[in-house]
Amino acid sequence: MTPPVITVAHGVVGYDGRPVLRDVSLSVTAGEVVAVLGANGSGKSTLIRAVLGLVPLAAGSVELFGTPLRRFRQWRRIGYVPQRLGAGGGVPATVREVVASGRLARRGVLRPPGRADREAVEEALRAVGLADRAGDPVATLSGGQQQRTLIARALAGRPELLVLDEPTAGVDAASQEAFAGALRDFVDGGGTVLLVAHELGPLRPLISRAVVVHQGGIAHDGAVPEPAGHHAEPDHDHVHPHGPDEPAGLWSS
Numbered sequence: 001m002t003p004p005v006i007t008v009a010h011g012v013v014g015y016d017g018r019p020v021l022r023d024v025s026l027s028v029t030a031g032e033v034v035a036v037l038g039a040n041g042s043g044k045s046t047l048i049r050a051v052l053g054l055v056p057l058a059a060g061s062v063e064l065f066g067t068p069l070r071r072f073r074q075w076r077r078i079g080y081v082p083q084r085l086g087a088g089g090g091v092p093a094t095v096r097e098v099v100a101s102g103r104l105a106r107r108g109v110l111r112p113p114g115r116a117d118r119e120a121v122e123e124a125l126r127a128v129g130l131a132d133r134a135g136d137p138v139a140t141l142s143g144g145q146q147q148r149t150l151i152a153r154a155l156a157g158r159p160e161l162l163v164l165d166e167p168t169a170g171v172d173a174a175s176q177e178a179f180a181g182a183l184r185d186f187v188d189g190g191g192t193v194l195l196v197a198h199e200l201g202p203l204r205p206l207i208s209r210a211v212v213v214h215q216g217g218i219a220h221d222g223a224v225p226e227p228a229g230h231h232a233e234p235d236h237d238h239v240h241p242h243g244p245d246e247p248a249g250l251w252s253s
C-alpha cells in the first residue's frame, strides 16, 4: 500500500519552552487538498513548518512519503510557498527568473537550464496567468501577482506535494481566481495540497478536507465548515459536523 504523503503522529512543538502544538496527529493521502484553518496565532503556520522540518518537534514524529523526516532527502517532491515575500527591498529579479529558481533543486546550480527546465517555467507562468509579465521586475507587480510568482516557482519544480501558507491572504480577486485555476490543474494532475487559509474564497470547491487548529490541538478534521457569517442567517439550522464548543469566528479572525 502507498504510504500517506504526510503523517504527523502526536506532534508537539514549542517556542522557547512555550507549547504551541500540544499533541497533533494528521495524515494526508495522495490527491487530497487539505485546508488548515483556525484563528490568528492558533499554530497553523507552525503545523506546516513542522511538517517540513522547519521547526523542530519536541515530541512525536513526522513522515513524508513514508520516510521519517530526519532521513527524508527528496525535497524536489515538495513545493513550499511561505507566507509572504516581504517588502523585498527592491529585488531586481524578473518574474521569469524567480520562477526559474524553482527548477534549481532539480537541475543543480552548475548545470545550465535545459529544454525541460524552460518548458516547466513557461508552463508554470501560464498556469498562474503571468506569462505576459514574465520579463517584468517582480518589484513592479502587485502583492497578489508576487504571490502568484511564488506559486509558479513552486509549480515549476513539478512537485507532488504543494504546501502553501495563506496563498490568498490579502490577494486581489483576479489573483485568487488565477491561483484557484492553477491549483485545480495541479490537483487534476494527481497533486496533493496542504494549505493554510483564513478565507477559502474561490478555493473552497477544491478543498476536500478541513483541519481546524485550536488551542494547540486539532478541533475538527473533516468537512469544510461553513463561513462564520452563515451562522447569522435565519434558516441556519443544520447540524454541524464539529462539536458545540467550537470557537466562533474561525473565519473572521
Ligand SMILES: Nc1ncnc2c1ncn2[C@@H]1O[C@H](COP(=O)(O)OP(=O)(O)OP(=O)(O)O)[C@@H](O)[C@H]1O
Pocket (backbone or CB within 6 Å): 015, 016, 020, 038, 039, 040, 041, 042, 043, 044, 045, 046, 047
Ligand atoms: N519563531 C517563533 N518564535 C516564537 N514564537 C513564535 C514563532 N513563530 C510563531 N510563534 C508563536 O506561536 C504561536 C502560533 O503561531 P503560528 O504562526 O503558527 O500561528 P498561525 O495560526 O499560523 O497564525 P496566523 O494566522 O497569524 O499566521 C503564536 O503565538 C506565535 O506568536
